[in-house]
Amino acid sequence: MFGVFWRHAEMTDGVIDLIPIELGEPDAELRFGRVRDWCITLHGKHREIGRISLRDGESVALYYYGHIGYHIEPRYQGHHYAEKACRLLNGAIRQSGKHSVVITNDPDNRASRRTCERLGCVLECTVDVPPQYQERFDLSARKCRYIWILDD
Secondary structure, three states, rough: OOEEEOOOOOOOOOOOEEEEOOOOOOOHHHHOOOOEEEEEEEOOEEEEEEEEEEEOOOOHHHHHEEOOEEEOHHHOOOHHHHHHHHHOOOOHHHHOOOOEEEEEEEOOOHHHHHHHHHHHEEEEEEOOOOHHHHHHHHOOOOOEEEEEEEEO
């Protein structure tokens, strides 16, 4: 559920703020490693417009979920907020020891695929998600795997 937050931004670009939140531990079977979640707000407005997560583990589940997951509420889409939020995570990604991360999305999610393209991600492949992962973890039947190589 999206709401109002009064904590100070952990990261900002002057357009959006990322405010850390605690969502609890993900399912242990997913083996996501350390998971950090942020509310995305318009700068200084403290009203949540979306969320972004960074997962620094490696596992079979992460192959389909990706290291970064994001969602922007429909009324705020079309302003490149997901791209901006990803770019704000650059330092956190590097602190986790990674120089590249995976972002996955559904083949028919044109907005998310366009976000990956604007970030400069490379489409690695489109994969079929095994039925047991579709059912157990509520994933779509196919995922596009984009690799985002961070600039040095």
